[in-house]
Amino acid sequence: MQQIPSGTVASYGQIADLAGLPGRARLVGKALGRAPKEMKLPWQRVLRSDGQLAFPPGSLSAQTQKGLLQEEGVVVLNNRVRLKDFQWQPGFAELLFELKY
DNA sequence: TCTTTGACTAAAG
DNA sequence: GCTTTAGCCAAAG
Numbered sequence A: 001m002q003q004i005p006s007g008t009v010a011s012y013g014q015i016a017d018l019a020g021l022p023g024r025a026r027l028v029g030k031a032l033g034r035a036p037k038e039m040k041l042p043w044q045r046v047l048r049s050d051g052q053l054a055f056p057p058g059s060l061s062a063q064t065q066k067g068l069l070q071e072e073g074v075v076v077l078n079n080r081v082r083l084k085d086f087q088w089q090p091g092f093a094e095l096l097f098e099l100k101y
Numbered sequence B: 001t002c003t004t005t006g007a008c009t010a011a012a013g
Numbered sequence C: 001g002c003t004t005t006a007g008c009c010a011a012a013g
Helices: A012-018 A025-034 A060-071 A092-100
Strands: none
Touching (some): A012 A025
C-alpha cells in the first residue's frame, strides 16, 4: 500500500495482487479493519474496483475517507472517485522517478 | 460441521 | 451509468 502515491488510488484487488494473494480482495479489507492505527497506512487510497468508497455513503468512515482523499487532491463525488482520473497503476512510481531524473 | 457475513469483483443485461 | 448474479474466501457464530 505504501507504493500508492498521494493523489492516486488503488483497489482492494490490486493490493491483494501486490501481496501475492490474487482473488482475496475481501481479506485486504478485513486486514485493514484489524490494522492498528499506529501503522499509519494510507488506507484512504484503497477503494472498490469501481471507484466507490467501501463504506456506506454518509457514514462517519466514509466522510473521514473523503476528507483525507480531498486533502490529497482526489475528487470524491457521490461516494465515488473517477478511476479514469486517479487510479494508480503498477509502474507509476517508477515512471515518476524517471521523469524526475 | 454447517451457515452467515463482509472495507470485494467481474460479467451480463 | 445503473442493478443483478454468481463467485470469492477467511472469520465468526
